[in-house]
Amino acid sequence: MSGLVAQRITFSQALVKTSRWWPVALIAMFVAAAIFAPLIAPYDPNAQNLVGRLKPPGTVSRTFHYWLGSDELGRDVLSRIIYGARISLTVAFASVILSGAVGVCLGMMAGYRRGWVEMVIMRVVDVFLSIPAILLAIITVAVLGPSLLNVILVLVLTRWPRYARVAYGQTLAVANMPYVRLSAFMGASATRVLLRHVLPNIIGAITVVATLEFGLMVLFEAGLSFLGLGVQPPTASWGAILSVGRNYLANAWWIATLPGACLFLLVLAINLIGDFVRDYLDPRIH
Amino acid sequence: MWPFLLRRVGQALVTMFGVATLIFFIQRLTGDPTYLLVPETATREDIAALRHSLGFDRPLVVQYLEFLANLVRFDLGRSIVQNVPVVTIIASRLPYTLALAAGALVVACGLGIPIGILLAQFRDRPIAKVATGFVLAAQSMPTFWSGILLILVFAIALGWLPPSSSGDFSHLILPSVTLGLLSMATFARITRTSLLDELSKDYVRTARARGVRTSRLLWRHVARNAAIPVITVAALEISNLLAGAVIVETVFAWPGLGQVTVQSILARDFLIVQGVVLLGSFVTVALNLLADILYSVVDPRIRLEVAR
């Protein structure tokens, strides 16, 4: 049996085969950078220096020492990346957690309550899932106006149906298990049954969806920034830095390179965690 | 069978109606196109007059009912900005979006499946690490960034390919690669998983025990069985590709539906957006419906499951 497990190294593990804690450590590092940005960042991320625009890494200009170069307004790229982690991680975590919560609640309700509740919820899910998410997001930002909060709201609005559908399917299966039925029969309230019996059974599947969604959300935010619908300038997010930096790839490659690398590491770490969760859930391994 | 079918078609119609209603009202919340249509010197009266002649000063309910009435007659209306039928615009753009999606699918499968096989065969070797790194990097690059990078390398530095726009086949390559790279990970992952699943099955172990070489096994027997989940994923991935096309089309000035839809959202050209979204959801809903019907024909138990 152990031979089989050894054989089943997961996808991302193929890249880095070390302790399964290091992706968690990496994310913890990003989170720490985000939280302690004011302590770590050498400069104010929005402080401009118009005589020191687009300077390569290592340049000294006025009071600035640009370790990773300066951007199109002479701002310190390193400081912007550190502060950008705040926005990008907030957007990704908040949108995944909120859309997951909304989707799972509604999905479980639909799967457990059945009848018209199920009909209404699942039709709404169908409606949302059949509209391309990016288009719905663009329209909604046009309605609400771009801002950090609205970007999160828009992502929640467009992504919850994915969780709802998975939660619904899983709940249907779990709710039919004898002990769950028994519990309901014994007079447990719906909320109790859902929280005590259903949720623990479906949370694994939801986590798998969430880890896939997480990377997507960071990219989604970047895409909205590219279309001018992301967080408000001059606020730095990795997506916003990338979407401006791409215009300078030929003459100031440093602006877009490091946030790109951070994005890669973040997506990699989340993928690794997702793989572990999948493994953990895979009955063939246990 | 019939009650199930009727019920399922009814659900599909309700979904379409929901999409139409949602997209109509959410767009009207964004204002109307009049401010964008006039010169800066236009007075309040000029703007009001134009709004009146476009019909946007009518009550929302009236506009909504008119939209539904036209929709029932399969009339998607005329573009406000371009003054040509929405159908004309969609028809001219659709082939490009399909070509791009097809090209991206070819890239995603063409790279993803071999990489998946490689990952399954050389699980612990350094080459697998390199390949995984490549796949994950491609998956985490925003297309607006990787697209311009590819243009800089292949169109400007090397001069091998045209940088943008449509034209002969060579114009399709860069956008397809940009879009396909994003989906490559999905295929690599599923190929690898399904191959490993197959490899751990009894018949493979037995064959191995008898001394059949792994590579021979892989190609003769395993690949065929492992292909089924890959094909299923390919079908699902198409809708992701179409969504990703929105930004890729903008970067490469590729005249597909995604580009025109984003522009129309920003230009408040409501009827085009409604047309494209309705077309997209019609395709999605129709395919789901078809799949359900097919399944139910194959396996009558599903009728009970789905029809609830």
Next chain:
Amino acid sequence: MTDRFRYARLVALAFTLSASVALPAHASKDRFVIDLVNEPSSLDPQVQWNPDSYYVYRNIFDNLLTRDEKGEIAPQVAKSWKYLSDTQISFDLRDDIVFHDGRKMTADDVVFSIQRITDPKFGSPQLGQFDQIVKAEATSPTTVVLTTKSAYPALLAQLVKLSIVPKHVVDAVGKDAFNVNPVGSGPYQFDGWQRGVQVTLKRNDAYWGTKGPFPVAVFRAVPDSATRLANLQAGASDLGVTLDSDQAGQLKNAAKAKALTGLTERVAYLRLNTLKPPFDNVKVRQAAAHAIDKEGIVDGILGGYDKAVPEMATPAIFGWSDAIKAPAFDLDKAKALVAEMGPAGKAEIELATAPVFDQRVVQAVQQMLTDAGLNVKINMSDMASYLKRAQAGPDATSLLSYGRWSCACQDSDGVLFPLLHNSSAWSAYRNPKVDGLLEEARQTLDAKKRQDLYRQVHEIVAEEVPLIPLYQSAAIYGATKNLKWQPTANESMFLNRMSWTD
């Protein structure tokens, strides 16, 4: 059903690919390729108002008047004109202009064009530019007399934009068909519109004036400016519009392309909402004006292509005055003025902008105002929302907004009146004296007197700061090295004013 659908898709795909093989997009002198931002919305000159359309249709149609290389109003369809009275003006038309379908242009076509665009039922977005005209009549086959509501000095400047459409064609085919197959009399004629892909024009070899240098001109939509730049660097296009100064810088050492720039009539400005605190206090407005280093923006960010201006005008606009002294950049003074305000000066100020504007400039402006002690937050929304908000009136509009103004008429009436007069939706300023000056200037035919009226308005603006004029915008194009062309202040793109050197 699905099979047929799939089959149809395959056919469509095959068709696209094969159709496109027949059309290699080579850039050469024979086939001049121009990258616009978006596809033209319509080629009927009277039913739209956007740059991507007029870059194209102004080559298909002749206008009643035009502007020469120096920017002066010059004859085109009209050979000459004279005022019959303060409200009547007579135009003597050329008799040698032939539409692309072979019919001669007459005074009837001119009258028809004016009546069409001024008919409220027709619903032209450009109505406001021509609605001072109350009557147009042909007094002979080559003479047209226009009557305006009152004396209207900007009339000639507006008529530069009046394209003449053929009455017989429009009557015969109607508005919708003319829109997709326009017939004009200009140096290029409409050849084809591959919707979403490109508009093709071919040279009108029978043109009465200067003929175009290229047999075929192709206009494409390339929305991403980085891609327009790449097309130029790769030699895939001959001319690209709307680049920024950093992109122009990248073209400096490009092998195939160069930047072409020209100062325009467009003025970048900040509009202050003078009816709401803190900007209801003139001292805060002055502080804002002192805080902004226009030269720093122009030289530091804009690469020196643009030009700082002290007044809400540019030298390309009638009403420009050399004598205006705007509040100079003086950070200490700005800080002192803000400090005088006490806590009231700390109120959050919203700076409205849209993605089409140069975000580098907007962020720099925010930083400069912040340096002076003001609390400024950028609010970027898409263009439609921005325009709606900007014209919502002083109660609902933002405290501060960034914009770039062009009336496309090179006349102060089209700049100052909408931005300042209390009847205008754009105005967030109330000053009866300014209103009076603007009204008088709108009806004064005497150029010298008008000039003086606008000078007085500029002086009040410099003193009272309802607007902070920033700089005269440069239009930056990228072009192949072989192209010779001087971009003009009105941002038009007449192909027959370009030339090619091998």
